[in-house]
Amino acid sequence: MKEKKMAEECCTPGGNIMILACSGGSNVGQLSNQAAAELTREGFGKMFRLAGIGGHLGGFVQSAKDVPVMVAIDGCEVGCAKAILDHAEIAIKNYLVLTELGIEKNKDLKLKSEDIRKVKAAVRSACE
Amino acid sequence: MEIKVLGPGCPKCKQTEQNVKDAIAETGVDATIEKVTDVMQIAGYGVFGTPSVVIDGEVKSVGKIPSKDEIKTWIEK
Numbered sequence: 506m507k508e509k510k511m512a513e514e515c516c517t518p519g520g521n522i523m524i525l526a527c528s529g530g531s532n533v534g535q536l537s538n539q540a541a542a543e544l545t546r547e548g549f550g551k552m553f554r555l556a557g558i559g560g561h562l563g564g565f566v567q568s569a570k571d572v573p574v575m576v577a578i579d580g581c582e583v584g585c586a587k588a589i590l591d592h593a594e595i596a597i598k599n600y601l602v603l604t605e606l607g608i609e610k611n612k613d614l615k616l617k618s619e620d621i622r623k624v625k626a627a628v629r630s631a632c633e
Numbered sequence: 634m635e636i637k638v639l640g641p642g643c644p645k646c647k648q649t650e651q652n653v654k655d656a657i658a659e660t661g662v663d664a665t666i667e668k669v670t671d672v673m674q675i676a677g678y679g680v681f682g683t684p685s686v687v688i689d690g691e692v693k694s695v696g697k698i699p700s701k702d703e704i705k706t707w708i709e710k
Contacts (some may be wrong), residue, residue: 525641557679562680564692571695572681 522550522632523568523575525558525586532620533580533603540624541578549629550576559589569595572611576601576631578624581610599631634664634708635690639675640683642668649684649698656704662710 524544525591526537541552557565569590576599577586590597604610606627610621636653640646650668657664669675678687682696686704694700695705 521682551681553681554679562679563690564685564695566679566690567685568679568681571697619646 521572521574523572523624524550524552524554524628525550525569525575526587527555527579529580529583529585531580531610532613532616533608535580535614536593536608536616536624537580538588538622539616539621540628543621543623544628545621549587550574550632555586555589558593558595561593565579566593566595569593574598574632576628578603578628600617601627601631603627634662634686635667636664636708637667637669637687639669639678639680639685639687641670641672641675643683646684648678649686652699652701653686653704656701656708659701660705660709662708 506623524541527534529535530540544550545552553568554565558569575597577590577597579600579602580584581604582602584602587597589599603624606623608623637654638646638650640649650666653666657666675683675685678685678692680692680695682697685695686693686699688707
Protein backbone atom coordinates (compact mmCIF):
# COMPACT_ATOMS: atom_id res chain seq x y z
CA MET A 506 0.00 0.00 0.00
CA LYS A 507 2.78 2.40 1.01
CA GLU A 508 4.73 1.57 -2.14
CA LYS A 509 1.64 2.09 -4.29
CA LYS A 510 0.99 5.49 -2.67
CA MET A 511 4.60 6.58 -3.14
CA ALA A 512 4.56 5.46 -6.77
CA GLU A 513 1.54 7.63 -7.37
CA GLU A 514 3.02 10.64 -5.56
CA CYS A 515 6.30 10.11 -7.34
CA CYS A 516 4.64 10.83 -10.67
CA THR A 517 2.62 13.82 -9.45
CA PRO A 518 3.47 16.83 -11.60
CA GLY A 519 4.95 19.74 -9.63
CA GLY A 520 5.51 17.74 -6.48
CA ASN A 521 4.78 18.72 -2.93
CA ILE A 522 5.24 21.96 -1.05
CA MET A 523 7.98 21.54 1.55
CA ILE A 524 7.01 23.01 4.94
CA LEU A 525 9.83 23.78 7.36
CA ALA A 526 8.89 24.89 10.87
CA CYS A 527 11.27 26.24 13.51
CA SER A 528 9.33 24.23 16.14
CA GLY A 529 10.85 26.31 18.94
CA GLY A 530 10.03 26.21 22.65
CA SER A 531 7.56 29.09 22.78
CA ASN A 532 3.95 29.52 21.75
CA VAL A 533 4.96 30.84 18.33
CA GLY A 534 7.55 28.08 17.83
CA GLN A 535 4.97 25.45 18.60
CA LEU A 536 2.40 27.25 16.46
CA SER A 537 4.76 26.88 13.51
CA ASN A 538 4.98 23.15 14.26
CA GLN A 539 1.24 22.66 14.78
CA ALA A 540 0.33 24.55 11.62
CA ALA A 541 2.88 22.55 9.60
CA ALA A 542 1.51 19.26 10.96
CA GLU A 543 -2.12 20.20 10.29
CA LEU A 544 -1.40 21.48 6.79
CA THR A 545 0.38 18.20 6.06
CA ARG A 546 -2.62 16.22 7.30
CA GLU A 547 -4.90 18.39 5.16
CA GLY A 548 -2.83 17.64 2.07
CA PHE A 549 -1.34 21.10 1.69
CA GLY A 550 2.33 20.27 1.32
CA LYS A 551 4.47 18.07 3.49
CA MET A 552 6.28 18.87 6.71
CA PHE A 553 10.00 18.17 6.45
CA ARG A 554 12.80 17.79 9.02
CA LEU A 555 14.52 21.10 9.56
CA ALA A 556 16.79 19.37 12.09
CA GLY A 557 18.17 17.16 9.31
CA ILE A 558 19.10 20.27 7.34
CA GLY A 559 20.61 21.80 10.48
CA GLY A 560 22.73 18.68 10.85
CA HIS A 561 23.86 19.11 7.24
CA LEU A 562 22.68 15.59 6.37
CA GLY A 563 23.09 15.26 2.62
CA GLY A 564 19.65 13.97 1.67
CA PHE A 565 17.86 16.65 3.64
CA VAL A 566 19.99 19.52 2.35
CA GLN A 567 19.74 18.38 -1.27
CA SER A 568 15.98 17.91 -0.92
CA ALA A 569 15.57 21.50 0.24
CA LYS A 570 17.77 22.75 -2.60
CA ASP A 571 15.83 20.83 -5.26
CA VAL A 572 12.24 21.30 -4.10
CA PRO A 573 10.33 23.71 -6.36
CA VAL A 574 8.06 25.17 -3.65
CA MET A 575 9.01 25.61 -0.03
CA VAL A 576 7.83 27.67 2.92
CA ALA A 577 9.91 28.29 6.04
CA ILE A 578 8.10 29.32 9.22
CA ASP A 579 9.86 31.07 12.06
CA GLY A 580 8.00 31.77 15.27
CA CYS A 581 9.85 34.97 16.04
CA GLU A 582 12.39 37.40 14.68
CA VAL A 583 15.32 35.40 16.10
CA GLY A 584 14.92 33.49 12.82
CA CYS A 585 16.32 30.04 13.64
CA ALA A 586 14.78 28.38 10.56
CA LYS A 587 16.11 31.13 8.31
CA ALA A 588 19.56 30.86 9.90
CA ILE A 589 19.64 27.09 9.36
CA LEU A 590 18.72 27.49 5.70
CA ASP A 591 21.25 30.29 5.21
CA HIS A 592 23.95 28.19 6.85
CA ALA A 593 23.21 25.29 4.49
CA GLU A 594 23.22 27.73 1.53
CA ILE A 595 19.60 26.97 0.67
CA ALA A 596 17.62 29.67 -1.10
CA ILE A 597 14.52 30.61 0.90
CA LYS A 598 11.53 30.65 -1.41
CA ASN A 599 8.69 31.67 0.93
CA TYR A 600 9.13 32.89 4.48
CA LEU A 601 6.93 33.76 7.45
CA VAL A 602 7.64 35.17 10.92
CA LEU A 603 4.65 34.55 13.16
CA THR A 604 5.17 37.52 15.51
CA GLU A 605 4.82 39.70 12.40
CA LEU A 606 1.26 38.38 12.08
CA GLY A 607 0.46 40.09 15.38
CA ILE A 608 0.85 37.00 17.57
CA GLU A 609 2.70 37.87 20.74
CA LYS A 610 5.50 35.53 21.79
CA ASN A 611 5.17 33.93 25.20
CA LYS A 612 5.90 30.67 26.99
CA ASP A 613 2.29 29.44 27.08
CA LEU A 614 2.32 26.20 25.11
CA LYS A 615 -1.47 25.83 25.23
CA LEU A 616 -2.01 26.99 21.68
CA LYS A 617 -5.07 28.98 20.68
CA SER A 618 -7.10 27.54 17.82
CA GLU A 619 -7.62 31.01 16.35
CA ASP A 620 -3.83 31.46 16.18
CA ILE A 621 -3.39 28.09 14.47
CA ARG A 622 -6.03 29.06 11.91
CA LYS A 623 -4.31 32.41 11.33
CA VAL A 624 -0.91 30.76 10.78
CA LYS A 625 -2.30 28.15 8.41
CA ALA A 626 -4.03 30.83 6.34
CA ALA A 627 -0.80 32.84 6.20
CA VAL A 628 1.19 29.81 5.06
CA ARG A 629 -1.32 29.06 2.32
CA SER A 630 -1.24 32.69 1.23
CA ALA A 631 2.59 32.80 1.22
CA CYS A 632 2.67 29.88 -1.22
CA GLU A 633 0.23 31.36 -3.73
CA MET B 634 31.70 4.07 -8.38
CA GLU B 635 28.32 3.10 -6.94
CA ILE B 636 25.22 4.84 -8.24
CA LYS B 637 21.81 4.35 -6.68
CA VAL B 638 18.54 5.47 -8.21
CA LEU B 639 15.89 5.81 -5.52
CA GLY B 640 12.26 5.42 -6.52
CA PRO B 641 9.40 2.98 -6.51
CA GLY B 642 9.30 2.58 -10.27
CA CYS B 643 7.23 5.37 -11.79
CA PRO B 644 8.02 6.70 -15.29
CA LYS B 645 10.17 9.52 -13.83
CA CYS B 646 12.25 6.98 -11.92
CA LYS B 647 12.68 4.83 -15.02
CA GLN B 648 13.75 7.86 -17.08
CA THR B 649 16.27 8.81 -14.40
CA GLU B 650 17.71 5.30 -14.43
CA GLN B 651 17.98 5.42 -18.22
CA ASN B 652 19.76 8.80 -18.10
CA VAL B 653 22.23 7.36 -15.60
CA LYS B 654 22.86 4.37 -17.86
CA ASP B 655 23.37 6.63 -20.87
CA ALA B 656 25.77 8.87 -18.96
CA ILE B 657 27.83 5.87 -17.86
CA ALA B 658 27.89 4.44 -21.38
CA GLU B 659 29.02 7.73 -22.91
CA THR B 660 31.72 8.47 -20.36
CA GLY B 661 33.00 4.94 -19.93
CA VAL B 662 33.13 5.40 -16.18
CA ASP B 663 33.39 2.17 -14.19
CA ALA B 664 30.16 2.23 -12.19
CA THR B 665 27.45 -0.01 -10.86
CA ILE B 666 23.78 0.99 -10.81
CA GLU B 667 21.39 -0.16 -8.14
CA LYS B 668 17.68 0.59 -8.23
CA VAL B 669 16.34 1.10 -4.70
CA THR B 670 12.57 0.62 -4.57
CA ASP B 671 12.02 -0.23 -0.91
CA VAL B 672 10.24 2.68 0.76
CA MET B 673 12.01 2.26 4.09
CA GLN B 674 15.41 2.13 2.43
CA ILE B 675 14.56 5.26 0.45
CA ALA B 676 13.43 7.02 3.63
CA GLY B 677 16.82 6.26 5.15
CA TYR B 678 18.42 8.69 2.71
CA GLY B 679 16.30 11.56 4.06
CA VAL B 680 14.98 12.56 0.67
CA PHE B 681 11.79 14.58 0.30
CA GLY B 682 10.73 12.83 -2.91
CA THR B 683 11.77 10.62 -5.75
CA PRO B 684 13.40 10.00 -8.12
CA SER B 685 16.66 10.67 -6.33
CA VAL B 686 20.21 9.89 -7.34
CA VAL B 687 22.94 8.91 -4.89
CA ILE B 688 26.56 8.60 -5.99
CA ASP B 689 29.04 6.95 -3.64
CA GLY B 690 26.75 7.74 -0.72
CA GLU B 691 26.19 11.40 -1.62
CA VAL B 692 22.67 12.53 -2.56
CA LYS B 693 23.00 14.44 -5.82
CA SER B 694 19.41 15.19 -6.82
CA VAL B 695 15.95 14.86 -5.32
CA GLY B 696 12.48 14.79 -6.84
CA LYS B 697 13.46 15.49 -10.42
CA ILE B 698 14.91 13.84 -13.50
CA PRO B 699 18.53 14.91 -13.87
CA SER B 700 19.68 15.27 -17.45
CA LYS B 701 22.33 12.99 -18.90
CA ASP B 702 24.73 15.95 -19.11
CA GLU B 703 24.15 16.85 -15.46
CA ILE B 704 24.84 13.27 -14.43
CA LYS B 705 28.03 13.31 -16.49
CA THR B 706 29.34 16.26 -14.45
CA TRP B 707 28.82 14.21 -11.28
CA ILE B 708 30.52 11.04 -12.47
CA GLU B 709 33.41 12.53 -14.41
CA LYS B 710 34.84 14.34 -11.35
